[in-house]
Amino acid sequence: MDDKTIGNGSEEVRIGFFICHCGSNIAGTIDVEAVADYVRTLPNVVVSSDYKYTCSVAGQDMIVEDILKYKLNRVVVAACSPLLHEKTFRAATQRGGINPFFFHMVNIREHGSWVHQDRALATQKAMDMARGAIARVKFHKALEKRREPVRQSVLVVGGGIAGIHAALTMANAGKKVYLVEREPTIGGHMAMFDKTFPTLDCAACILTPKMSEVGSHPNIVLWSYSEVTEIKGYVGNYDVTVKRKPRYIKEDLCVGCLDCIDHCVFKTGNTDDEFNQNLSKRKPVYIPFAQAVPRLVAIDPAACTHLNGGKCEQSCATACDRQAIDFEQKETFEHIGVGAVIVATGFKPFDAHRKPLYGYGRFPDVYTALEVERLVCSSGPTGGDVVLKDGSKPKSVGIIHCVGSRDHQTNRWCSRVCCMYSLKLAHLLKEHTDAEIYNFYIDIRTPGKGYEEFYERLQEEGNHFIRGRVGDITDVPIIPEEEGRMIVRVEDSLAGFVRRIPVDMVVLATGLEPREDASEIRRRFNISCSSEGFFLERHPKLAPVSTTTDGVFLAGCCQGPKDIPDTVAQAGAAAAESLVLLDVGYVEMEPMTAFVTEKYCSGCKTCLPLCPFSAISRDEEKGVAVINPVLCKGCGTCVAACPSGAITQNLFEDRQIFAEIEELLVHA
Amino acid sequence: MKYSYFPGCSLKATGRAYEESFLSLCKALDMEMEELENWNCCGATSFMSVEMGAAYALTIRNLAIAEKAGLDMVAPCGGCYGILLKADHYYKKYPTVHESAVKSLKTEGLEYKGTVRVRHPLDVLASDLPPRALRSKVKKPLKGLKVACYYGCRFVRPIAPFDDMHNPETMDLLLKTVGARIVDYTMKGKCCGGAMSGAMPNVAQEMTYLILRAAERAEADVVATACPLCQFNLEAYQDEIRAAHPDLKPIPVVYFTQLLGVALGLDATATALNRQIVPVEPILREKGILADEKKQPATAGV
Ligand SMILES: Cc1cc2nc3c(=O)[nH]c(=O)nc-3n(C[C@H](O)[C@H](O)[C@H](O)COP(=O)(O)OP(=O)(O)OC[C@H]3O[C@@H](n4cnc5c(N)ncnc54)[C@H](O)[C@@H]3O)c2cc1C
Ligand code: SF4
Ligand code: SF4
Numbered sequence: 001m002d003d004k005t006i007g008n009g010s011e012e013v014r015i016g017f018f019i020c021h022c023g024s025n026i027a028g029t030i031d032v033e034a035v036a037d038y039v040r041t042l043p044n045v046v047v048s049s050d051y052k053y054t055c056s057v058a059g060q061d062m063i064v065e066d067i068l069k070y071k072l073n074r075v076v077v078a079a080c081s082p083l084l085h086e087k088t089f090r091a092a093t094q095r096g097g098i099n100p101f102f103f104h105m106v107n108i109r110e111h112g113s114w115v116h117q118d119r120a121l122a123t124q125k126a127m128d129m130a131r132g133a134i135a136r137v138k139f140h141k142a143l144e145k146r147r148e149p150v151r152q153s154v155l156v157v158g159g160g161i162a163g164i165h166a167a168l169t170m171a172n173a174g175k176k177v178y179l180v181e182r183e184p185t186i187g188g189h190m191a192m193f194d195k196t197f198p199t200l201d202c203a204a205c206i207l208t209p210k211m212s213e214v215g216s217h218p219n220i221v222l223w224s225y226s227e228v229t230e231i232k233g234y235v236g237n238y239d240v241t242v243k244r245k246p247r248y249i250k251e252d253l254c255v256g257c258l259d260c261i262d263h264c265v266f267k268t269g270n271t272d273d274e275f276n277q278n279l280s281k282r283k284p285v286y287i288p289f290a291q292a293v294p295r296l297v298a299i300d301p302a303a304c305t306h307l308n309g310g311k312c313e314q315s316c317a318t319a320c321d322r323q324a325i326d327f328e329q330k331e332t333f334e335h336i337g338v339g340a341v342i343v344a345t346g347f348k349p350f351d352a353h354r355k356p357l358y359g360y361g362r363f364p365d366v367y368t369a370l371e372v373e374r375l376v377c378s379s380g381p382t383g384g385d386v387v388l389k390d391g392s393k394p395k396s397v398g399i400i401h402c403v404g405s406r407d408h409q410t411n412r413w414c415s416r417v418c419c420m421y422s423l424k425l426a427h428l429l430k431e432h433t434d435a436e437i438y439n440f441y442i443d444i445r446t447p448g449k450g451y452e453e454f455y456e457r458l459q460e461e462g463n464h465f466i467r468g469r470v471g472d473i474t475d476v477p478i479i480p481e482e483e484g485r486m487i488v489r490v491e492d493s494l495a496g497f498v499r500r501i502p503v504d505m506v507v508l509a510t511g512l513e514p515r516e517d518a519s520e521i522r523r524r525f526n527i528s529c530s531s532e533g534f535f536l537e538r539h540p541k542l543a544p545v546s547t548t549t550d551g552v553f554l555a556g557c558c559q560g561p562k563d564i565p566d567t568v569a570q571a572g573a574a575a576a577e578s579l580v581l582l583d584v585g586y587v588e589m590e591p592m593t594a595f596v597t598e599k600y601c602s603g604c605k606t607c608l609p610l611c612p613f614s615a616i617s618r619d620e621e622k623g624v625a626v627i628n629p630v631l632c633k634g635c636g637t638c639v640a641a642c643p644s645g646a647i648t649q650n651l652f653e654d655r656q657i658f659a660e661i662e663e664l665l666v667h668a
Numbered sequence: 669m670k671y672s673y674f675p676g677c678s679l680k681a682t683g684r685a686y687e688e689s690f691l692s693l694c695k696a697l698d699m700e701m702e703e704l705e706n707w708n709c710c711g712a713t714s715f716m717s718v719e720m721g722a723a724y725a726l727t728i729r730n731l732a733i734a735e736k737a738g739l740d741m742v743a744p745c746g747g748c749y750g751i752l753l754k755a756d757h758y759y760k761k762y763p764t765v766h767e768s769a770v771k772s773l774k775t776e777g778l779e780y781k782g783t784v785r786v787r788h789p790l791d792v793l794a795s796d797l798p799p800r801a802l803r804s805k806v807k808k809p810l811k812g813l814k815v816a817c818y819y820g821c822r823f824v825r826p827i828a829p830f831d832d833m834h835n836p837e838t839m840d841l842l843l844k845t846v847g848a849r850i851v852d853y854t855m856k857g858k859c860c861g862g863a864m865s866g867a868m869p870n871v872a873q874e875m876t877y878l879i880l881r882a883a884e885r886a887e888a889d890v891v892a893t894a895c896p897l898c899q900f901n902l903e904a905y906q907d908e909i910r911a912a913h914p915d916l917k918p919i920p921v922v923y924f925t926q927l928l929g930v931a932l933g934l935d936a937t938a939t940a941l942n943r944q945i946v947p948v949e950p951i952l953r954e955k956g957i958l959a960d961e962k963k964q965p966a967t968a969g970v
Contacts, residue, residue, distance in 0.1 A: 356834035362854070475854050476882040 013044045013138050016072040017130065018063060020054035020079035022109055029113035031123040035078065038127050042134050046070045055085050060092040067096030074137045078106040078130050099142035101591065101651065106133045128664055136660035143591035143650055148630060150236035150585055151339035152176065154578050157228055157521075160188020161564055162556025162571040163344035164210050169575035171219035175582055178336055179214065180242055181224045185292035186211055188346050192275065192370060194377035194384075196564060197424040198454035204291060204379075211293040223334065224294055231524060232614075234630050235551030236339045236587040246329035247298035248307070253324035256295035260285050263319035265312055271303035273381070277371040280381035285316050290379060299325070340551045340578040343525055343535060344571065345518075347557035350404030350411065350510040357472040358400060358508055363486055364389040366473065366506040369421060376428045386432040394435045394504035398488045399426055400470050401441040405511030413532060415511030416561040419445045422509045423458045429507075430461060438464045438501055440490055448563065466501075468493045473506060512561035525552050526613075534560045545574040550587070553577050592651040593632035594639055598624045600646035607638035607647065669796055671787070672739045673701035674730060676710050676748035683745065683896025685940035689925040690744055690789055692938035696805065696929075697797060701742065704733055710748040711755070714863065725769035727755035731786075732778040740785045742792055744925075746822030746895030752786045753827045788823050789925065790838045790894055791830040802845050807933030809847030812955045815927065816851050816888035817843065818879060820898040821859045833857075839894060839924050846931035851886040855879045860901040869908070876901050877909045880919060889951050892924040899923060903945050920948035930957060 017039045021027035032050040040048035047070050051059050054077060066072060075093045079085060082105045090100035108126045116122035152175060156167045159181030167179045179186070190196075191211075193203035214220055223242055230241040261283055269281025275288040284304035287297050305312040306327060317325040352360035352368050360366045365388045367375070378384035388394055399422050405415040419441065426437045444465070446452045459465065468490045477483045478500070485502040492499045514533035515521075522529050527547040528536040535558050538546040545553050555571040556562070562570070581587070603623040608616050615631035616638060618624070627638070627647070639647045648654070679687035694701050707730050715723035731752060734741040743749040758765050759782050766780075773779055793802070817839040824836050831838050834857055840850045858879060861872025880902060883891050893899040903921035910916050922944065929939035930952065936942060941949055952958040 356832075359854075474878075476878045476885075478878070 011073065013074060014046045014070060014072050015044050015074040015076060015134055015137060016063070016066050016070060017045055017048040017134065018054055018059075018066075018075070018077045018079075019048075019050045019108075019126075019130070020059070020077065021050065021052045022080060022113075023052065026079070026109050026113045029116060029119055029122050030108060030126045031119065032126075034123055035126045035130060039130050039134065042131060044074075044138060045134060046072060054079055055088055060088065060095075063089070063092045064096040067093070067098060072096070073098055073102060074140065075103045076106065076130065076133045076137055077103070078108045078126060078133070080109040081107050101143040102137070102140050104133050104137045104140065106130055124667070128667055131666070132660040132664040135663040136656045139653065139656045139659060140651070145591055146589040146629065147586045148234075148236055148589065150582055150587055151238075151337050152582055153178065153336070153338045154340045154342060154582070155180065155228070155238070155240055155336070155338040156342045156344060157525075158182075158188070158344040158346055158556070158558070159186030159214070159222075159224070160344060160346045160556060160567075161190045161207065161210075162346065162558075162567045163188070163342070164207075164214055165568045165571035166342045166344060166555050166575045166578075167214055167220055168210060168217065169572055170578060171217045173575075173579055175219065175579070177217075177220045178240075178242070178338065179220055179222045180226050180228055181222070182227050183288070184225045184247060184296070184298040185288045185294070186214060186222070186224060187289075187293070189370070190564060191289065191291075192277075192377075193373050194380070195424060195428060197420045198448070198450045200424070200427070208291040208293075211291065215293040215295075222294060224296075225298060226334075228524065229333070231341070233337075235549075236581065237630075238338050238341060238551065240336050240338060240341075242334045242336065244332045244334060246301075246331055247296065248301075248304075248325060248327055248329050249297055249299065250324045250326050250329075251294070251296055253322045254296050254320075255322065255324075256287070256297070258287060258297065259319045259321070260297060260316035260325060261287070263315045265305070265315050271300065276374045276381040277368070279371055279374055299327075339582050340553065341525065342553045342555055342571075342574045342578060343521070343527070343547075343558055344555040344574075345515060345521055345558045347512040347561065348515045350415075350513050352403060352508045352510050354410055355403055355508075358403065358470070358506070359473045359475075359486070360508060363473065363475060363506070365394070365486065365504060366508065368508050368510050369418070369425060370510070372425050372429070372507050376425070376432055384432070386429060388505060392504075393433050394429075395433075396436040396438070396501075396503045397426075397429050397433070397505045397507060398438045398440060398470075398473075398486075398501060398503040399507040399509060400488075401439065401444075401509045402469065403508040403510045404513070406442060411511055411513060411532065413511075413561070414445065416445070417563045418509040418511055420448070420451055420454070420563065422507070423455055425507060426458055426463050427461065429505075430463065435504075436464065438466055438488070438503065440466050440468060440470045440488065442467070442469055448565070466490060466492050466494075466499070471498075477502075512557060515558070518558070525549065527552055527554075530560075534558065545570055545577055551578075551581060589630060590634065592634040592649065593629045594627050594634065594636070594647050594649040595629070596625045596627055597646050597648065598622065600644050601625055601642075602644050602646075604643065606641055606643060610637050610641050611635075612637065669698065670700040670702065670739055671792065672734045672737045672741045673703045674707055674710075674734070674741055674743045674748060674752070675703065676743065676745040678745045678747070678896035682900050685943040686744055686896050686899070686923045686925060688940040688943075689923055689929050689938065692934055693793075693925050693929050693932070696932050696934060696938075697793075697801065699792070699796075702737070702739070704730065704737065704741070707733060710743070710745075711751050712747060716751065716754065720765065721768045724755055724758060724765055725772045727751055728759065728766070728769050728780050729773060729776075729778065731755060731759075731784050732773055732780040734784045735780055736778075740787050740792075742787045742789060744789045744894070745897070746788075746820055747897060749786065749788050750822040750827075753829070756782065756784065756786060757827060788830070788894070790823070790842070793928075794838045794842055795830065802842070802928075806846050806931050808931055808957050810843065810927060810931050810955075810957055811847050813848050813927075813952070813957060814851050814887055814889045815843050815848045816853055816883035816886055816891045817856055817924070818860075818883070818891050818893050818898060818902065818921075819856050820893070820895050821857065821862075822895060824857060839892060843892060843924060843927060846928060848927065848931075851883070851888045853882045853886040853888075855882040860898040862897060862901070865901050865905065869905075872901065873905055873909050873912070876905060877913055877916065880906070880909070880916060881913075884917060884919060888919070889955070890927075890948055891919060891921045892927055893921060894924055906946060918946045920944055920946045920951065922948055 036050045093103040094100040272278040273282035301307040374380040404410045470490045482502045488501045553574040555574040556567040601624040711723040711727035819836045861875040864872035
């Protein structure tokens with residue numbers, strides 16, 4: 001062992017040991033005085049004392065004073081988990097005038113008093129652990145945290161209400177924002193609604209002003225019809241590649257006059273209009289809806305005759321007096337650098353085909369809720385007329401709640417918004433058709449400001465509420481009134497018998513699911529997801545918009561089902577967290593990273609593919625591995641894998657670990 | 669192709685037409701069915717809910733015997749098929765249930781290791797035959813015969829190894845292959861009433877009625893089934909149902925194996941058509957599928 005490298009050089013190692021009672025949390029099970037007495041006898045220990053709450057200001061001051069009084073150059077605290085107070089005690093150590101990495105913490109609470117009952121044995125274990133720490137801390141080195149500057153820009157992925165709100169907040173704070181939206185327009189699901197619960201304010205009236213603000217904001221670069229294909233780098237310094245799909249329109253020339261649409265050779269739509277949930281047709285050259293942002297048309301290559309290799313006179317191009325149509329357009333890539341990323345990719349409605357008993361796709365007048373949102377909307381496929389497939393108005397409507405949600409065969413979670421939007425649709429359908437409306441529910445869940453009141457209002461309006469999960473929908477009648485209609489079969493669990501309720505229209509309140517490409521996006525941005533596939537926040541209570549990757553934040557339904565108020569609140573929080581990062585201006589990197597000792601590295605490349613954070617590259621000139629300390633998270637994988645023992649990790653050096661293990665095992 | 673054949677009690681009693689037509693069909697298609705040695709009652713549908721341990725032991729015993737034989741086990745009755753799959757599932761999922769049965773198996777020197785593949789005739793006929801094997805043997809295509817394929821619930825729910833749980837199609841495809849026209853109706857996977865026809869006949873008959881009526885409205889000439897209990901419920905109670913619903917016309921309910929047999933030109937004993945309560949021959953003659961031979965005995969025998 002090379003004693004010169006111990007500590008700062010050849011100076012004598014002087015350790016101070018402090019053991020905490022944590023009230024009775026630790027002292028109740030461990031004889032802390034005995035441990036302190038024992039540690040005092042160990043080599044290099046200059047002072048050893050116990051204290052009721054070491055993390056208190058007085059406790060910290062005691063450490064600082066002892067460092068000065070006894071000229072300590074090492075500090076060991078035996079207390080709770082380092083997750084809780086490592087930071088606190090490192091700071092105290094630093095205040096005492098020594099490098100904070102000369103501190104080490106022993107967890108005798110979670111690993112000791114809380115999991116043991118035998119006082120003598122628990123005390124013995126605490127002594128052993130303390131002895132290990134005393135042995136290891138001798139070999140600690142002074143380490144420095146690195147600082148890296150943070151780029152003053154942010155990437156927002158997804159332009160639903162979450163992405164829109166986050167982008168505007170950041171932009172208004174003076175930051176540069178890149179908003180990347182996959183579809184030709186921003187707006188997300190909210191743009192499809194007629195009204196929003198519980199206030200029934202018009203969705204477009206509250207959304208489109210924000211959309212246009214995004215479109216015209218000097219700090220926002222909006223790339224619609226685009227996707228992030230690659231992201232590299234680390235917190236504060238991400239390098240992003242964005243693919244811009246060809247929309248066959250020169251964006252700088254198109255003014256959105258829509259002449260081209262009028263002059264398309266197809267006089268009526270020839271392909272399903274996805275914005276209207278395929279309830280109507282659109283032309284190959286189209287704009288998703290009147291208030292789309294950006295107000296640019298797009299040409300759908302799947303529906304356009306010319307782009308399909310067919311012969312077309314291209315009347316759209318001739319009609320455009322600005323020569324904005326460009327059939328030669330190819331996809332392009334943009335490369336940008338940002339400091340933070342907000343992922344706001346939203347949700348996907350549950351596919352109603354997966355509940356075949358409800359007849360979606362089998363009976364023409366079974367609709368999903370989103371389809372009905374379009375039907376009741378005055379700019380929707382029927383101009384707001386609620387008519388069935390045969391053109392008639394429904395006289396009775398059944399709304400089935402929880403379709404695909406709270407169901408062990410499909411999704412187990414509650415989708416949170418379906419009860420409320422079902423109530424909203426019940427109100428709107430009644431208003432439009434004066435039909436009898438039946439809500440079939442398991443529980444009505446209305447936790448929100450004004451939500452329960454809205455439910456009461458619906459009851460007063462004369463809507464029917466039947467508690468029971470619908471068994472199936474059948475077209476086989478028993479009595480003349482059922483003839484030619486759909487019959488909802490349900491066990492009315494309040495009345496206690498099975499009912500058959502004939503209706504003309506069925507609305508399926510389909511739940512909210514992660515998007516199909518969620519796991520791909522998750523991998524691209526190196527974030528986690530919960531078992532059901534929604535992106536995972538760092539902590540469910542205390543870090544609800546952060547992720548396990550620093551500098552990547554979450555907003556809206558990509559993190560879990562929620563309504564618009566919660567989505568907007570979360571988007572604001574994600575923007576605020578990003579702002580903190582950008583405004584501090586630098587990021588501090590923990591020093592417990594790995595490094596390669598060049599003279600030992602054989603250049604075998606074993607470590608390269610193993611690093612989960614792609615932090616290792618190869619210096620081709622020298623033929624050795626190089627670890628980027630900024631990317632290294634200190635997981636230790638490469639250290640263990642290197643056959644030459646060429647990789648060392650700060651704070652986890654072999655001699656530190658072995659010294660600790662040796663002392664721990666002395667008793668065994 | 670060789671299989672272990674597990675008839676269950678029904679196919680030896682009310683479902684004899686199923687056994688006779690199935691076995692002769694297999695013979696015609698070179699599929700060997702070797703009846704399981706010393707088999708016992710499958711455990712039936714409700715026994716497991718009443719007394720799990722004993723019912724499981726009863727069922728698993730059959731699986732243990734089949735495992736010894738080392739062949740896929742074909743169970744034509746929907747009830748048997750469902751309960752055998754269930755027992756196998758329990759074996760794999762709930763070791764404690766199996767432990768209780770180990771002792772009873774041991775008394776006979778039996779054990780079960782979970783390797784038996786339980787199959788339904790629909791599955792075997794649709795997946796194991798070489799392509800076109802069925803089509804090439806068709807002598808009397810069921811041209812013009814409108815069939816309502818009725819699957820019932822037991823062999824698609826809760827476990828559906830070979831077909832869609834709510835919209836099964838295997839029978840449709842098989843009968844289409846031999847020339848039948850399959851009518852579209854929404855009741856093909858609904859419950860026939862099952863054992864309720866004994867316990868609560870009015871409830872069961874209401875269920876049966878809806879199925880028959882849906883088939884009738886879809887203009888089916890005949891209903892095809894794949895389970896002896898479904899077949900019995902749908903056919904045997906038609907008179908009683910008619911007392912409550914006079915509009916219901918008599919409609920023949922046959923096993924799909926009988927129709928396949930007819931298409932392959934098998935004789936009347938092989939297809940067991942004479943065992944029907946609601947005669948099916950007149951329709952088959954009317955469509956020109958069976959020759960208009962007056963010689964055939966028209967009496968229903970058992
Ligand atoms: C039928 C129905 C009715 C509802 N009614 C109401 C109501 O009345 N009131 C209310 O408060 N809430 C309502 N909600 C809930 C509401 O829809 C959500 O709270 C809200 O839409 C969530 O917004 P978001 O931005 O998180 O997601 P989304 O609206 O889904 O937006 C996500 C956006 O990201 C884009 N995107 C996705 N993936 C990518 C990618 N990889 N790259 C780039 N862009 C991507 C999408 O194209 C989309 O524009 C309703 C929900 C449904 C299903
Ligand atoms: S492409 Fe030309 S015609 Fe079409 S909307 Fe743009 S400016 Fe108008
Ligand atoms: S595994 Fe070790 S020896 Fe091989 S390249 Fe990596 S650091 Fe060098």
